[in-house]
Amino acid sequence: MRRRKSFIFTIALIIFATFGILLAVGILYVRYTKFVHESDSTPPRLSKFESSVLYINSYDPTYMISKPQFDGINKVFERNQIHYDILYMDTKNLNTPVANKQFYERVKYKIQTSKKYDAILVSDDAALSFVQKYQNEFFADTPIVFFGINDLENAAVAGQNQWITGSVEPLFYEETLRAAIIQNPKSHNIYTIIDNTPTGQGDRKQYLEVVKKYPNLNFHEIGTEFQSAEAAAEVFKQIPEDSIIIIVSILNEFPTENQASVYDFITFIKKYTNDIPLYRTHPLGIGLGFVGGKIPDDREAARKAAETVVDILCGEDISTIPVWKEDKGFFCFDYNVIKAHNYTTDFLPLNTKMINDPNAGFRQYSSQIMPFALIIFSVLLLFAAALFSYKRAINANGVMMVMNQRMRQTNKELNDSRFRLTYVANNDKLTGLPNRSYADEEIKHIMDSGVPFSLAIMDLDDFKNYNNTYTHVCGDTLLVECGKRLSSICRNNDYFAARYGGDEFLLIHKNGHIERHGKEIEELREILNEPIFYNNVKLDVAMSVGFADYLADMDYDELVTNADLALFEAKKVGHGAIMCFTPEMKETVIKRNRIVEILKEECIRGGFEIRYQPQVNAKTGETYGFEALVRL
Numbered sequence: 001m002r003r004r005k006s007f008i009f010t011i012a013l014i015i016f017a018t019f020g021i022l023l024a025v026g027i028l029y030v031r032y033t034k035f036v037h038e039s040d041s042t043p044p045r046l047s048k049f050e051s052s053v054l055y056i057n058s059y060d061p062t063y064m065i066s067k068p069q070f071d072g073i074n075k076v077f078e079r080n081q082i083h084y085d086i087l088y089m090d091t092k093n094l095n096t097p098v099a100n101k102q103f104y105e106r107v108k109y110k111i112q113t114s115k116k117y118d119a120i121l122v123s124d125d126a127a128l129s130f131v132q133k134y135q136n137e138f139f140a141d142t143p144i145v146f147f148g149i150n151d152l153e154n155a156a157v158a159g160q161n162q163w164i165t166g167s168v169e170p171l172f173y174e175e176t177l178r179a180a181i182i183q184n185p186k187s188h189n190i191y192t193i194i195d196n197t198p199t200g201q202g203d204r205k206q207y208l209e210v211v212k213k214y215p216n217l218n219f220h221e222i223g224t225e226f227q228s229a230e231a232a233a234e235v236f237k238q239i240p241e242d243s244i245i246i247i248v249s250i251l252n253e254f255p256t257e258n259q260a261s262v263y264d265f266i267t268f269i270k271k272y273t274n275d276i277p278l279y280r281t282h283p284l285g286i287g288l289g290f291v292g293g294k295i296p297d298d299r300e301a302a303r304k305a306a307e308t309v310v311d312i313l314c315g316e317d318i319s320t321i322p323v324w325k326e327d328k329g330f331f332c333f334d335y336n337v338i339k340a341h342n343y344t345t346d347f348l349p350l351n352t353k354m355i356n357d358p359n360a361g362f363r364q365y366s367s368q369i370m371p372f373a374l375i376i377f378s379v380l381l382l383f384a385a386a387l388f389s390y391k392r393a394i395n396a397n398g399v400m401m402v403m404n405q406r407m408r409q410t411n412k413e414l415n416d417s418r419f420r421l422t423y424v425a426n427n428d429k430l431t432g433l434p435n436r437s438y439a440d441e442e443i444k445h446i447m448d449s450g451v452p453f454s455l456a457i458m459d460l461d462d463f464k465n466y467n468n469t470y471t472h473v474c475g476d477t478l479l480v481e482c483g484k485r486l487s488s489i490c491r492n493n494d495y496f497a498a499r500y501g502g503d504e505f506l507l508i509h510k511n512g513h514i515e516r517h518g519k520e521i522e523e524l525r526e527i528l529n530e531p532i533f534y535n536n537v538k539l540d541v542a543m544s545v546g547f548a549d550y551l552a553d554m555d556y557d558e559l560v561t562n563a564d565l566a567l568f569e570a571k572k573v574g575h576g577a578i579m580c581f582t583p584e585m586k587e588t589v590i591k592r593n594r595i596v597e598i599l600k601e602e603c604i605r606g607g608f609e610i611r612y613q614p615q616v617n618a619k620t621g622e623t624y625g626f627e628a629l630v631r632l
Contacts, residue, residue, distance in 0.1 A: 021375055051313050053077065053084040054110070054117045056131065058124035058148075060090040064284050065298045069123055069148070072302030080310050084121075085110065091126040095197060104134070111138050119309045120144040123302065125151050125198040128166075132158060139163075143318045147305035147326070148298065150249075151202025159323035166305060167326045169296050171203055172281050173210040173246075176293035179331070180244045180279045181217075183291070183343040187277075189243040190217050193250060193269075195224040200249030207248050224250060229268070236272035245273060247280035247290070266290070277341065283332060287355035291343070292333030300328040428499040430476060431483030439498035439506050444556055446510060454514040456507040456547035457563040458528070461575055463503040466539065474534050478541060479503065481532050489527065505543075513549045516580055529576040542576030549581070565589060602632055 055073060059066055066088075077084050087110065089103050107130075111117075120139050122128050128146045131139055132154075146166030149155045158164045177190070194204045211219050226232040239245065250265055269278065270289045278290040286292050304326070312318050331348050335357035338345060345352070426438040434442070446453055460466075460478060467475035479499075486497035486505055496508040507524075514520050528543040546566025550559055562581040568589075570579035602608055612626040 021379075051080075051082045051118045052115055053082055053119045053121055053309060054114075055084050055086045055121045056107075056123070056127040057086060057088045058122075058126035059092045060088045063092055065148070065282075068297075068299035069302040072299040072304075073121065073306045076303055076306035076310060082310070082313070085114070085117075089126055089130065091197065095126075103130070107134070107138060117142060118313055121305060121309055122146045122166075123148045123305075125149055125154065125202050128154065128158060129198055132161075132164075135161075135163070143309070143312045145305050145308050145312070145318075147301045148296075149202065150206065151198065152205060154202065155323055162319040165308070165318055165321040165323055167301060167324050169301065170326050170329055171206050172294035172296070172329050173207045173248075174213070175329075175331075176279050176281050177210060177214070177246065179293065179347070180246065180277065180291070182347055183341075184244055184277055187242050187244045188217055189220065189240055190214075191220045191222060191239055191243055191245045192248055193222045193224065193245065194248040195250055197249065203249045207246075232268070233272045236269060237274075239273055239276060241274050241276060243276055245269075245276050245278045246293075247278060247282070247285065249282075250284075277337075286332050287334050289337065290334060291337050291341075292331065292355075294329050294331045296326065297328035297330065301326045428483075431480055431499050433483045433486065433505075434496075434498040436498065436500050436506075439496075439500065440556070442496055442498070443508065443559070446508065447550060447554075447556065447559075450552075451510070452512050452550060454509040454512075454547050454549050455559055455563045456509070456514075456524075456545050457500060457560070457567045458505050458507065458543045458545040459567070459571075460503040461542045461544055461571075466541075470534060470537070470539075474539075475503075477534055478532060478539070482528070482541075482543065485527050485530075489524070507545075507547075509547075514547060514580075521578055525576065525578055544570040544573075544576065545578040546570045547578070547580055562586070598632075607632055 057066060057069070061067075061070075070086075073084070076082075087103075087106060090099070117139075120131060120142055122131055122144065123146070128149055131144055131146075135144070142163065144161075144164045144166075146155070146158065146164070147169070149166065149168045150171060152168055155166070155168045158166070180190075181187075192207065194200050194207070222235060224232075226235070266285045266288050278285070279293045280286070280290055281293045281295055283295050286295075308321065311321075331352040333345070333348075333352065333354055335354045337343075338354075426434055428435045443455065460482065463475065463478070466478060482505060483497075483499065486495075486507060489495050489507070490497050494509065494511050496510060498506045500506040509520065524545065528545070529541070532539045532541045544567060546563050546569065548559060548562035548566055562585075565585045566579045566581040569585055570577040573579065609631045611629045611631050613629055614623045615625040615627055616623050
């Protein structure tokens with residue numbers, strides 16, 4: 001009876017596990033089908049690379065919205081095999097007449113040297129203004145599609161042109177303002193920061209339309225045209241603590257203490273606004289102290305604009321395509337700021353993105369995790385069924401524990417052995433410093449990184465004398481002490497030291513070249529030439545040093561040879577000398593080697609002659625001897 005119950009229980013576990021696996025597979029199949037359905041699987045509509053498009057971006061490739069815009073465009077153009085070029089105006093950093101003139105020349109050169117473009121794609125207000133201004137000169141009778149435009153009036157004017165169409169960017173000021181009011185119900189003062197760029201002024205027009213819907217609030221506008229950081233700081237300090245700040249646009253350079261970029265402005269404004277909540281409809285700043293807001297989907301806007309270009313290239317008349325307004329966007333908030341101010345998020349939709357949320361990964365992938373968790377649970381049921389079938393094997397668990405313990409011990413011993421072997425293979429046994437083979441690899445690694453550095457090779461002066469006079473034990477003591485001194489230099493991670501062989505050591509200055517008469521040289525001289533005491537005997541030990549700078553396109557052998565040549569010259573100078581490699585050193589060695597080769601060749605083929613020069617008494621004129629001279 002007991003066996004029958006155990007059998008039934010085991011069968012039940014297997015049935016539940018099988019049902020769970022089938023259910024998980026079904027969920028995965030449904031999600032995969034949905035993914036395939038939602039993914040952009042539209043077949044290409046154009047022949048391979050027959051069309052060419054010029055894309056003009058108002059900013060630069062590193063600006064936050066440039067990457068999603070590029071992804072949206074590239075997805076469409078790559079699928080349809082459209083060749084396209086990109087020009088960046090960089091108005092965020094270079095919005096000056098000189099910069100605009102230079103960009104004009106770039107476009108002019110591009111148009112003159114490239115095949116005629118079939119269409120023009122532009123993003124944001126500065127790029128649209130540029131193509132409007134120079135349409136007749138550069139883009140006559142060429143379809144122009146724009147997106148990401150904030151100036152609604154200019155977008156409407158552009159749309160009246162039969163060769164221009166596109167979309168205006170949704171600026172979710174009303175949604176963001178409503179969220180700010182809900183989270184700060186006692187705040188009635190709304191301060192708005194707007195710059196004077198074309199994008200900023202376009203944003204301002206849209207924002208003012210939203211302001212009209214809230215007559216019971218006090219709205220204040222702050223520009224970014226301050227003469228100094230001190231003036232800006234003073235303005236921000238005057239904002240009451242019970243206020244709300246909404247950042248509409250801060251594209252142009254702001255006069256912070258560092259005279260730096262928009263990113264420094266984020267830190268700047270946080271510093272002088274007394275922890276007043278900051279909202280905006282742009283991702284820049286969210287995650288760095290701003291509360292958040294509703295932001296547009298730049299990738300989707302770019303994708304739709306690129307699809308419109310494809311429609312036009314496939315034959316659709318651009319004059320029949322009206323200007324449209326994008327409506328894709330999502331709320332984005334900083335989890336840390338929400339928690340710090342205890343803001344409510346109950347009113348936010350499910351697709352709200354939380355920056356810095358420690359549980360964001362779980363929330364994002366929970367639907368994908370569920371079927372896998374179900375599979376794991378089913379596998380555990382199967383495992384339980386198998387374990388239950390062998391419940392009478394009392395010793396199995398004990399045997400397994402013993403085996404695991406032995407395995408852990410074996411793994412520990414293997415790891416310890418591996419560590420010891422690695423240490424022995426890479427380090428000098430006497431000094432504990434890295435050995436020559438490890439040093440060679442380190443040099444090559446630094447060379448591959450392209451960072452400038454200096455290599456020094458040094459050895460103990462008169463080491464053989466110390467070794468023979470005070471025994472080899474003294475010699476070993478000197479080497480160990482020198483190793484300790486070099487190790488002390490390497491503590492700040494600017495240097496790398498190794499024993500290169502015998503009484504030779506190697507030292508790498510990893511962060512740039514050593515100045516010829518700088519403090520590093522003097523500190524090195526002072527440390528290396530300090531006396532060493534052995535059996536109460538003071539030994540005035542010194543080390544000669546030759547170093548060479550790593551230059552571009554220099555290989556490993558050349559660098560080490562240069563350092564050796566510098567050491568050779570230092571040894572000729574004498575006690576504790578430090579010499580830097582110069583090209584003349586190599587020339588001297590080459591000349592000396594050439595002379596030796598010539599002398600060897602002449603010795604082999606008998607090229608030397610003996611000439612006798614008489615020695616004459618100057619007073620008497622008598623020859624009293626001859627001087628034998630060897631001539632080549």
